[in-house]
Every structure is written in C-alpha cells, then in structure tokens.
Amino acid sequence: xxxxxxxxxxxxxxxxxxxxxxxxxxxxxxxxxxxxxxxxxxxxxxxxxxxxxxxxxxxxxxxxxxxxxxxxxxxxxxxxxxxxxxxxxxxxxxxxxxxxxxxxxxxxxxxxxxxxxxxxxxxxxxxxxxxxxxxxxxxxxxxxxxxxxxxxxxxxxxxxxxxxxxxxxxxxxxxxxxxxxxxxxxxxxxxxxxxxxxxxxxxxxxxxxxxxxxxxxx
Numbered sequence: 433x434x435x436x437x438x439x440x441x442x443x444x445x446x447x448x449x450x451x452x453x454x455x456x457x458x459x460x461x462x463x464x465x466x467x468x469x470x471x472x473x474x475x476x477x478x479x480x481x482x483x484x485x486x487x488x489x490x491x492x493x494x495x496x497x498x499x500x501x502x503x504x505x506x507x508x509x510x511x512x513x514x515x516x517x518x519x520x521x522x523x524x525x526x527x528x529x530x531x532x533x534x535x536x537x538x539x540x541x542x543x544x545x546x547x548x549x550x551x552x553x554x555x556x557x558x559x560x561x562x563x564x565x566x567x568x569x570x571x572x573x574x575x576x577x578x579x580x581x582x583x584x585x586x587x588x589x590x591x592x593x594x595x596x597x598x599x600x601x602x603x604x605x606x607x608x609x610x611x612x613x614x615x616x617x618x619x620x621x622x623x624x625x626x627x628x629x630x631x632x633x634x635x636x637x638x639x640x641x642x643x644x645x646x647x648x649x650x
Contacts, residue, residue, distance in 0.1 A: 434624075435643035443612060446649040447480035450610060453645075454548055455488045457606045461547040462494050469496045469544050471596065471604070472521065473552040473560070474513030477612050481550075482521035492528035497521065498543060500551060501561035501584075501595035502534040511591065534581060534594045541580045546596075546604040553611050556588050557623055557632025561595035563588050564631060573598050573629055573636045602642040609637065609646045617648060 440446035461468035499513050507514045514533045551559045563586030572582050580600045584593045629636045
C-alpha cells in the first residue's frame, strides 16, 4: 500500500529529496543496530539519485550496498547493474561502503536483512526482475518463498536475471518506488486500478500491506 506519494518538480529535486530520506534511514539503522543494508535498482532513472546520495556525509563504512536485481552478465558489460552502481554510487563519500553483488556470489543469500530498498518500475509493470511471463514469477511473488534470491527469465527481460524475492524485499524497514515521467505515472495508475499481479507484477508491491513510499517527478 502507498503510505506516501512524494511528487517533485523535476529530476534534480527528486534525486536530492530521495537521497536525503535514504541517508536519514541509513543513519537511523546504524544508530540502532550498528550497520545498515541498502538495496538499489538499476536503469537510467536512479543515476542522479546515486550521485546525490554518494556525496552525503554518512558512516559509509557501516553501510552495505547491494542490488535489488541483476542481469547475468559480467561487470564489464554495459548492461551490468553492478557496473552502473560502481560508476555512479560507489564513489565520493560512499566509496567507503561495502558493495555486495548478486551475480556469481554464492553468499548473497546470507546477506543481512535489508534496511532500505529502492525499487524501479518498467512500462510493462515489472519491478525488480518480476517480469510478466517470468518463468519463476509465481515463486518470486509468493510470501512463503524461502529463497532470498531467485533466477528469472522472461520475454521482456533480455538476459537471464537474478532477483531478490518479494518476501525478502518487503521485509525491509523502508520500501520505496522511484519513478519519473508522465508515462510512468500512467503505468502506476493502471497498476493501482487492477489486481492481476501476473499482468503487472508491480501490483504485488502496490497492493501489499507493506507501507510503500513513492517518489515521482514529471
């Protein structure tokens, strides 16, 4: 369920506002438990947010950064989310953080509980690697699924992927949807108006009882 809908004038103010909120949540987690885990999404939308967050003062050495999902490609591939994160977020002040990749990491399932999760959304209604027609979609959306990370192949996914399960993502203390543009608002409104999670998997997040903060700008 949407707990807050935060609308910003432009991409710069959205990036700054989201970065400030995420930094606050990470600081709170560090204060209460001594460390924090942040999971972010790939794509072009989060680049300004990554840059803004990377420059904020924080006890970054106590922060672990990972990915919500990943393409099964090496990090030197331009489509690698890990490459994007290394280039755009894991620098400046945030260079002191620990980065934990999903691909080719047998220990990823043992990662500590997530404190902050930033999701994106595609025009087809996917989020994370929960794609319509995904071969593992039902299992990934099942709250009873025990696996933290699942493989996913789908017609709209391109490469085979890895994704955290919905159960792992919704267990985070802070869950956000970060999106931008009039077209994405139309996708969001369509998703909110229906119930079929297999048609638009983002509905599994939107209609969950887990509070969700939405960050959007035109």
